[in-house]
Amino acid sequence: MSDFSEYFPYAAALVIAIPFLVLLRQFVYTYINLKNQELKLLSVKSNSENKTHSYERMTLFLERIKPSNLIQKFDKHLAVHEFIFLTEKTISEEFEYNASQQLYITKNSWQNIVDSKNAVIDLLHKTYESLNNNPDLEEFKTVFIMNYMNENDFIGATIEDLRREILIIA
Structure with a gap:
């Protein structure tokens, strides 16, 4: 039979190394989990920032397409049909x-934005069709604003919906 004393240094090294390796493994595992x-x-924070930015951009878009802001654009000497086309x-x-931005906005809000955009464009055309005589641009703009004011403030309602949603997200 062989003498086990020649294996004693290896056994001692193994007894010392095993707990060290177990602790090292645990440290690495914990470090990876924390990372x-x-x-x-960071991903959640970035996604939240993207959503906030999207709501801001779409609110700005809606503000820009409000008839009160649209009538201030372009040259005053345009024909009405040119103004409508450019607008x-x-x-x-x-x-x-x-x-x-629709990637970060709820489907309902996105649909409201699309509907608001389409409603403004429809209002432009309906206003033009309602004015039988060839109106000048100032008359058209006045009637356009009046028609918008006589309808529901669909842009304001959409902005308010976006405001409520962003408060839920934040």
Whole structure:
């Protein structure tokens, strides 16, 4: 039979190394978990910032398409049909520019934004059709504003919905 004394140094090294390796493994495991939690928190924070930014951008879009703001755009010497064309083009381009924001906004709010945009464009055309005589631009703008004021403030309602949602998110 062989003498176990020649294996004693190896056994002692193993007895000392095993607890050290177990503690090292536990430290690495805990460190990785903490880093994963940190990444999740950063991701949630970034997502929240994206949502907030989206709500801000869409509120700004809605403010820009309010008839009271639209009538201040473009040259005063345009024909009414030119004003309508340029206004509709501006609204559509800005909407397309902001279309990616729908990723961060609820479906209901996004639909309200789309409906508001379409309602403003429809109001432009309905106002023009309602004026049989060839109106000048100032007359058209006045009737356009009056028509908007006689309807429900759909843009204001949409902005208020966005405001309520952002308070829930924050």
